[in-house]
Amino acid sequence: MVSPSRDVKQVSSAEPQGPGLSTLSVHAGESRQKPANSLTDPIVCASTYSFENSQAIIDYIEQDQQRGEYGRYGNPGEWVVEQKLAALDGAEDGVLYSSGMAAIVGLFMTRLNQGDEVIFFDECYHRSREFCTKHLSRFGVVTRQVKACDYEAMEDAINENTRLLVSESPTNPHLSVVDLERFATIGKKHQVDTLIDATLATPYNLRPIEYGVDYVLHSATKYLGGHNDLLAGVIVGSKEKLEDVRKLRGIMGAINAPHSIYLLERGLKTFELRMERHNQNGQAVAEFLADHPAVEKVYYPGLESHPYYEVAQETMRGFGGLVTFLVKDADWRQTANIVDHCKIARIAPSLGGVETLIEQPLVMSYFQCTPEERKRFGIQDNMIRVACGIENTADLIQDLSQAIDQATDS
Amino acid sequence: MNTKNLSFRTRSIHVGSNRDPQTGAVVPPIHVASTYVLPGAGEPSEFDYARTGNPSRQRLEQLVASLEGGVGGLAYSSGMAATHGAMMLLKQGDHVIAGADIYGGTYRLLHKVLNQAGIEVSLVDTRQIHRLDQAARDNTRMLWLESPGNPLMSITDLEQCCRWAKSRKILVGVDNTFATPVLTRPLEFGADIVMHSATKYLGGHSDALGGVLVTSQTEILERLHFFQNAVGNVMSPWDAYLVGRGIKTLELRVREQSSTALRLAEFLSQHPRVRSVNYPGLEQHPGYEIARRQMDGAFGAMISFEAGDDFSQAKTMVESTGLFQLAVSLGAVESLIEQPASMSHAAYDREDRLAHGITDSLVRISVGLESFDDLKADLSQALDSMD
Numbered sequence: 001m002v003s004p005s006r007d008v009k010q011v012s013s014a015e016p017q018g019p020g021l022s023t024l025s026v027h028a029g030e031s032r033q034k035p036a037n038s039l040t041d042p043i044v045c046a047s048t049y050s051f052e053n054s055q056a057i058i059d060y061i062e063q064d065q066q067r068g069e070y071g072r073y074g075n076p077g078e079w080v081v082e083q084k085l086a087a088l089d090g091a092e093d094g095v096l097y098s099s100g101m102a103a104i105v106g107l108f109m110t111r112l113n114q115g116d117e118v119i120f121f122d123e124c125y126h127r128s129r130e131f132c133t134k135h136l137s138r139f140g141v142v143t144r145q146v147k148a149c150d151y152e153a154m155e156d157a158i159n160e161n162t163r164l165l166v167s168e169s170p171t172n173p174h175l176s177v178v179d180l181e182r183f184a185t186i187g188k189k190h191q192v193d194t195l196i197d198a199t200l201a202t203p204y205n206l207r208p209i210e211y212g213v214d215y216v217l218h219s220a221t222k223y224l225g226g227h228n229d230l231l232a233g234v235i236v237g238s239k240e241k242l243e244d245v246r247k248l249r250g251i252m253g254a255i256n257a258p259h260s261i262y263l264l265e266r267g268l269k270t271f272e273l274r275m276e277r278h279n280q281n282g283q284a285v286a287e288f289l290a291d292h293p294a295v296e297k298v299y300y301p302g303l304e305s306h307p308y309y310e311v312a313q314e315t316m317r318g319f320g321g322l323v324t325f326l327v328k329d330a331d332w333r334q335t336a337n338i339v340d341h342c343k344i345a346r347i348a349p350s351l352g353g354v355e356t357l358i359e360q361p362l363v364m365s366y367f368q369c370t371p372e373e374r375k376r377f378g379i380q381d382n383m384i385r386v387a388c389g390i391e392n393t394a395d396l397i398q399d400l401s402q403a404i405d406q407a408t409d410s
Numbered sequence: 411m412n413t414k415n416l417s418f419r420t421r422s423i424h425v426g427s428n429r430d431p432q433t434g435a436v437v438p439p440i441h442v443a444s445t446y447v448l449p450g451a452g453e454p455s456e457f458d459y460a461r462t463g464n465p466s467r468q469r470l471e472q473l474v475a476s477l478e479g480g481v482g483g484l485a486y487s488s489g490m491a492a493t494h495g496a497m498m499l500l501k502q503g504d505h506v507i508a509g510a511d512i513y514g515g516t517y518r519l520l521h522k523v524l525n526q527a528g529i530e531v532s533l534v535d536t537r538q539i540h541r542l543d544q545a546a547r548d549n550t551r552m553l554w555l556e557s558p559g560n561p562l563m564s565i566t567d568l569e570q571c572c573r574w575a576k577s578r579k580i581l582v583g584v585d586n587t588f589a590t591p592v593l594t595r596p597l598e599f600g601a602d603i604v605m606h607s608a609t610k611y612l613g614g615h616s617d618a619l620g621g622v623l624v625t626s627q628t629e630i631l632e633r634l635h636f637f638q639n640a641v642g643n644v645m646s647p648w649d650a651y652l653v654g655r656g657i658k659t660l661e662l663r664v665r666e667q668s669s670t671a672l673r674l675a676e677f678l679s680q681h682p683r684v685r686s687v688n689y690p691g692l693e694q695h696p697g698y699e700i701a702r703r704q705m706d707g708a709f710g711a712m713i714s715f716e717a718g719d720d721f722s723q724a725k726t727m728v729e730s731t732g733l734f735q736l737a738v739s740l741g742a743v744e745s746l747i748e749q750p751a752s753m754s755h756a757a758y759d760r761e762d763r764l765a766h767g768i769t770d771s772l773v774r775i776s777v778g779l780e781s782f783d784d785l786k787a788d789l790s791q792a793l794d795s796m797d
Binding site for chain 2: 019020021022023025026027032039040227228229263266269270272273274277344346348350353354355357389390391392394395396
């Protein structure tokens with residue numbers, strides 16, 4: 001009954017008239033007929049794979065076959081998820097890692113040699129910054145930071161040693177949105193590769209490959225997995241640009257585990273539905289907070305007051321579940337009091353799962369920083385970050401409302 | 411957290427998923443232990459042996475009980491294990507009335523297993539209350555309903571049937587697998603027990619096997635638990651985890667799949683090669699008005715229809731789809747197609763099948779999460795392939 005022409009795997013997402021996003025989420029990357037004819041992919045736990053005979057090993061090497069050899073080099077479940085993620089992003093290929101940080105480190109270690117330079121916009125995940133400034137420097141790689149979305153500064157910082165331009169979009173936690181066309185054009189003009197960490201946007205809201213960005217990174221732990229129950233990272237791009245990346249991962253060993261890979265594949269099946277809901281909740285919570293008298297400022301690209309509202313309207317389909325806000329006339333303890341009064345939102349780092357999470361960046365990620373460092377990173381004492389899940393919108397607003405009221409009263 | 415006042419969707423995500431007190435984990439751990447260390451010899455503990463109770467299973471039981479509005483629930487190794495669990499409330503000489511439009515496996519359990527234990531069975535068109543009157547006997551102890559029915563999507567008025575049964579002290583069990591608690595909550599209509607094949611919409615990803623019973627009465631719950639512990643047909647903690655994870659997107663999935671199904675049913679009912687379409691969301695469906703009352707804003711994602719003129723044309727059709735995969739089961743993100751006469755209802759005798767309207771050309775589809783346009787194009791080319 002299966003004819004190759006109807007095999008979803010054969011349908012490239014690059015075709016403008018290709019399958020819908022939800023069809024891709026459910027089917028892309030999967031073979032139609034699976035081992036034992038099971039409807040879902042098996043979880044292959046094997047750490048190593050056997051060959052029929054010695055000639056089979058030689059064929060494997062000479063013909064560069066995709067098959068199991070040793071678990072560190074690849075896993076059948078992993079190949080499915082990589083193709084699914086590539087299809088969602090409209091990319092040729094993807095390389096999956098054990099975490100989002102393993103993915104970005106894997107790319108840096110592949111692309112950057114001693115003496116090379118990397119430039120990135122300074123609003124970013126603090127561990128990405130830390131890896132560049134504290135560890136890449138040990139290998140003689142120079143990191144230059146320029147103000148987020150200052151394209152002229154980025155271009156000025158490019159020299160003959162520059163190899164990579166890096167940004168998040170939207171950034172974390174300020175949710176600045178990058179003009180991807182400008183960003184990619186700078187890279188092309190100077191023949192420097194570009195990387196966008198689109199974790200906060202996901203392929204539902206943002207499609208950097210279509211703008212000519214070379215690499216797109218996701219912490220798949222977040223929206224892609226979507227259930228706060230796995231760690232994973234992925235880089236998508238062209239086959240050519242990912243070939244060395246994949247090879248180095250095989251040596252560094254930051255491959256994901258078969259069980260997590262399966263949970264990621266399973267999570268992706270409801271990707272479109274979840275993202276619609278995250279977007280709705282994010283927008284509604286941002287609007288609620290923007291109108292609240294106890295709130296000084298809200299960072300959300302879907303609000304007209306946001307400095308990057310226009311860019312977001314042009315580049316994004318929706319604006320995600322993450323909302324950052326400042327509490328009016330509050331010190332860090334009064335701000336913490338609001339976080340502590342939430343009943344649905346749980347106090348935890350991370351984002352993108354079905355459960356709503358809340359955190360105060362000062363306490364959660366920047367507690368060890370000096371006040372000067374925090375000021376430089378734009379982390380204010382009265383800042384709260386809400387990662388909206390997919391719960392009922394009214395329940396989430398009610399929860400935040402009562403938390404603000406109770407904290408203000410006490 | 412007091413979850414009583416929270417909406418259905420928020421409860422789907424949070425009930426039974428309290429922050430783990432030991433590790434703080436946002437998602438509770440999967441407890442795989444088969445046995446538990448006791449505080450002292452002969453001293454009771456919340457958990458002692460995994461057949462009797464397991465924290466991962468218990469979380470799922472609490473979750474489904476909350477969604478169905480019951481006092482508690484029990485999770486079984488499969489949907490049939492759950493149905494069997496409910497039937498164990500019966501004893502030799504009891505009589506059970508079941509709907510005529512029910513799952514083939516339930517038919518088999520009633521006619522080929524429970525009959526050997528001396529339990530009498532009548533199948534009745536539960537859409538007509540006078541048929542229940544005709545079938546009732548002095549020893550009738552249970553009424554087993556499915557709405558929508560499988561595979562003809564017949565709609566039974568649950569409230570009316572429960573009222574009828576209550577006045578005769580007959581227990582009512584409802585297989586709510588097709589409707590899910592998103593759309594129908596039978597306990598609200600007076601049912602005593604709700605059953606789910608959790609393999610279907612609750613799990614939702616074709617990767618876990620399980621069944622759940624929820625009841626409105628503590629006494630029934632205790633008896634069901636006594637039997638379950640004695641028999642041992644419990645859900646594994648791994649599957650309980652996957653089903654619970656699936657329920658976090660249950661409402662989104664069911665509403666999206668139902669909305670796609672309605673559009674596909676409309677498409678099918680206009681198609682020249684389709685002789686009839688059974689979908690309660692179509693106005694011409696005889697159960698449409700009841701379904702509107704009984705189902706919360708949507709009509710489910712199961713459709714059956716008669717394709718072509720005979721067995722072989724319908725067989726060709728179900729074997730010609732690209733996205734719809736030829737498989738039994740239903741309720742998952744992947745769309746499935748099957749021919750009841752040769753697959754899901756092959757356990758029926760052919761005469762019974764025809765008597766109940768399951769013709770050879772009947773095709774049943776389970777509409778998944780794929781986009782409407784892709785699914786419509788697929789059905790369209792498969793229908794054309796019959797020519």
